[in-house]
Amino acid sequence: AQSVTQLGSHVSVSEGALVLLRCNYSSSVPPYLFWYVQYPNQGLQLLLKYTSAATLVKGINGFEAEFKKSETSFHLTKPSAHMSDAAEYFCAVSGTGNQFYFGTGTSLTVIP
Amino acid sequence: GAVVSQHPSWVICKSGTSVKIECRSLDFQATTMFWYRQFPKQSLMLMATSNEGSKATYEQGVEKDKFLINHASLTLSTLTVTSAHPEDSSFYICSARQGAAFNSPLHFGNGTRLTVT
16 A cells, blocks of 8 residues: 655745755555645646656755655755745655645745 | 646535536546545545446545446546535545556646535
8 A cells, every 4th residue: 555644844944045844654565655745726747746756856846855765755945945836745656556646735935 | 747637626506406526537548547635734544445337436435326436438437426415525636647557646637526505
């Protein structure tokens, strides 16, 4: 079975500061992991995905995530937060049954 | 590429009426689409998996007679909320997978905000 856990339902950072959103996964098979962003009243937009080609994955809007098997983690980072990064972020793992399993989400607030 | 269009983006209906929400994959074929429901400040709850040409697979606790899903073509799935009640008010989001591989991401529509008065 696959699942993801997002630590911290709310994260606040100052504009220009490092963004770190945490995601740990549980999977009995090599996982395929994803990060999505959701702006208010919109659907989810794919930020990046890990598909075993490289452990450090670069995505859109300056985000990146590193797959660490030893820590079963796939944390999302961005060196310098921008006001436009304020949104809800979801980590997800792809299941063998054609399903996705989403974390509970982390709301990112950027303080000017 | 991989655009999913959902319509309408918002709808207000009276209690007891039915509402249909459409989900289209615009530039790819989707044999499987997924319908989610999202409550305020919460994660996505998978309601059902819509399979082209066959019956949808509903998650436990989701009333299939209330939430009718039809996947008539490789690019269109519809969700009909029948006899809507205020507790059905929510944000509904559809998604589709481009490709059958497990590493294929889900692509989402922009969601439908349903308000039942």
